[in-house]
Amino acid sequence: MLFTESLKKNYRFRYVYSRGRSIANRLLVMYHIKNGTQSNRYGISVSKKVGNSVVRSRITRLLRESYRLSEQNIKNGYDIVVIARASAKEASYREIESALLHLLRKQRLLKTEDGEQAPK
RNA sequence: UGAGUCGGACAGGCAGUCGCAGACCUUUGGGUCUGAGGAAAGUCCGGGCUUCGCAGAGCAGGAUGCCGGAUAACGUCCGGUGGAGGCGACUCCAAGGCCAGUGCAACAGAAAUAAACCGCCCGACAUUUGUCGGGUAAGGGUGGAAAGGUGAGGUAAGAGCUCACCGCCGUUAUGGUAACACAACGGGUCCCUGUAAACCCCAUCCGAAGCAAGUUCAAAUCGGGACAUUGGGAUUGCUCGUUCCGUCCCGAGGUAAAGAACGCUAGAGAUUAUCGGCGACGAUAAUACCAGAUAGAUGACUGUCCAAGACAGAACUCGGCUUACAGUUCGGCUCAUAUU
RNA sequence: GGAGUAGUACCCAAGUGGCUGAAGGGGCUCCCCUGCUAAGGGAGUAGGUCGUUUGCGCGGCGCGAGAGUUCAAAUCUCUCCUACUCCG
Numbered sequence: 001m002l003f004t005e006s007l008k009k010n011y012r013f014r015y016v017y018s019r020g021r022s023i024a025n026r027l028l029v030m031y032h033i034k035n036g037t038q039s040n041r042y043g044i045s046v047s048k049k050v051g052n053s054v055v056r057s058r059i060t061r062l063l064r065e066s067y068r069l070s071e072q073n074i075k076n077g078y079d080i081v082v083i084a085r086a087s088a089k090e091a092s093y094r095e096i097e098s099a100l101l102h103l104l105r106k107q108r109l110l111k112t113e114d115g116e117q118a119p120k
Numbered sequence: 121u122g123a124g125u126c127g128g129a130c131a132g133g134c135a136g137u138c139g140c141a142g143a144c145c146u147u148u149g150g151g152u153c154u155g156a157g158g159a160a161a162g163u164c165c166g167g168g169c170u171u172c173g174c175a176g177a178g179c180a181g182g183a184u185g186c187c188g189g190a191u192a193a194c195g196u197c198c199g200g201u202g203g204a205g206g207c208g209a210c211u212c213c214a215a216g217g218c219c220a221g222u223g224c225a226a227c228a229g230a231a232a233u234a235a236a237c238c239g240c241c242c243g244a245c246a247u248u249u250g251u252c253g254g255g256u257a258a259g260g261g262u263g264g265a266a267a268g269g270u271g272a273g274g275u276a277a278g279a280g281c282u283c284a285c286c287g288c289c290g291u292u293a294u295g296g297u298a299a300c301a302c303a304a305c306g307g308g309u310c311c312c313u314g315u316a317a318a319c320c321c322c323a324u325c326c327g328a329a330g331c332a333a334g335u336u337c338a339a340a341u342c343g344g345g346a347c348a349u350u351g352g353g354a355u356u357g358c359u360c361g362u363u364c365c366g367u368c369c370c371g372a373g374g375u376a377a378a379g380a381a382c383g384c385u386a387g388a389g390a391u392u393a394u395c396g397g398c399g400a401c402g403a404u405a406a407u408a409c410c411a412g413a414u415a416g417a418u419g420a421c422u423g424u425c426c427a428a429g430a431c432a433g434a435a436c437u438c439g440g441c442u443u444a445c446a447g448u449u450c451g452g453c454u455c456a457u458a459u460u
Numbered sequence: 461g462g463a464g465u466a467g468u469a470c471c472c473a474a475g476u477g478g479c480u481g482a483a484g485g486g487g488c489u490c491c492c493c494u495g496c497u498a499a500g501g502g503a504g505u506a507g508g509u510c511g512u513u514u515g516c517g518c519g520g521c522g523c524g525a526g527a528g529u530u531c532a533a534a535u536c537u538c539u540c541c542u543a544c545u546c547c548g
Binding site for chain 3: 162163164214224225226227263264265314315317318329330331332333354435436442443444
């Protein structure tokens with residue numbers, strides 16, 4: 001991914017959970033917080049309650065793909081953690097993508113089309 | 121043709137665009153190749169590998185359990201024996217020993233390893249019914265289980281009391297590596313229920329822990345106090361033996377440790393062929409190198425074909441077992457029916 | 461990834477082969493006490509499902525699920541499922 005690295009350490013996850021803002025819809029829960037850098041860090045969490053390892057890795061891939069394809073439109077400088085809920089088990093790629101974009105839009109993390117331009 | 125049984129194979133394919141991991145090449149733009157499973161799962165067994173106090177002893181503990189073989193090893197597999205089921209092909213069986221010892225067997229039942237409740241028969245008394253004494257274990261009843269079964273003789277009634285056959289036990293002969301099979305002879309004190317997934321006995325095997333094992337990489341030092349020849353050492357229990365280390369607390373200093381690399385994938389391996397073996401399997405030769413991540417790589421979209429895609433994701437590794445699974449397909453064999 | 465522990469009624473749980481109608485406590489229902497409640501005291505119900513019965517009741521199954529050993533299993537053996545704990 002061009003502007004983003006993945007969020008890896010458990011203590012970073014816990015920091016985002018405790019200090020960040022959260023929002024949820026039917027499929028996903030999202031936490032985000034400013035990280036003080038120029039790039040984003042993106043973390044995915046899928047609990048064992050969602051399904052077996054095939055289901056979990058499939059959801060992980062769908063979330064990563066959705067983020068990758070809309071990365072140019074996301075504001076920089078944030079740590080973002082996305083948690084899959086149990087209802088994401090049967091969701092298709094379209095549903096996952098629209099759910100992710102919906103949450104990003106509600107938190108005003110998307111760049112507006114008319115105003116500021118994406119820094120290259 | 122129908123029904124069945126056993127064994128094997130496959131596990132969506134193709135094209136385009138965008139993307140992921142590793143290796144190699146690179147003109148640093150990128151390019152080429154490779155990239156999950158039959159169960160990768162459960163972690164139920166057994167090996168390799170690593171470390172430790174293994175590679176010392178004893179006890180305890182655990183596992184396996186018809187016989188022979190295969191194997192690195194196994195609780196697995198193959199071939200046989202015995203038993204159970206099926207017309208059959210075939211399938212299933214923790215299948216050593218309660219004739220070594222000990223324990224347990226509730227309730228019911230007269231009695232549970234030792235007998236006589238109802239019966240049956242004989243005798244005495246009484247004689248309508250019955251009472252007492254003795255014999256008996258065929259019948260009834262209880263129970264999971266009541267001192268072998270069927271038939272005949274025998275008897276007061278009965279009884280292995282006697283006989284025939286079957287079963288059981290013992291000895292011997294024959295076949296087989298063996299489990300065992302089969303035959304002959306003898307045995308009626310044929311002396312004895314079940315349970316060993318009860319303790320136990322017998323035979324064989326087992327050191328323990330696990331890649332979060334472990335190895336390497338920086339500065340790795342100083343001060344104070346306390347305890348002391350006893351104490352400690354991840355590694356199922358106890359005793360002995362052997363071996364190593366002083367231990368604990370507080371403070372300073374310092375770090376990359378909320379690390380990095382190795383272990384980490386070339387192997388008791390895979391494919392093909394030939395040979396040996398009934399088979400599990402073994403031997404030889406040739407061919408190619410075929411995932412290796414470290415928050416964890418295989419996905420998304422579009423088109424198209426069909427049988428419309430199940431269960432499901434490597435985490436050191438290998439051999440098994442068990443469990444889950446849409447379907448498609450191939451082959452062997454059995455039975456029934458029809459035709460020849 | 462690896463190692464281990466547990467599962468019994470709504471909850472906490474005892475029970476380690478046989479008279480268990482599954483002990484006991486909490487809870488729940490009713491009564492007493494009080495002007496009313498809480499606390500306290502007493503009694504009762506125990507939960508599910510199937511069959512039968514107008515009903516009371518009786519019988520079968522049921523101790524996470526399924527097989528097996530045994531005359532007999534919550535208990536012994538095996539295979540699964542679920543929950544929880546530990547590791548550097």
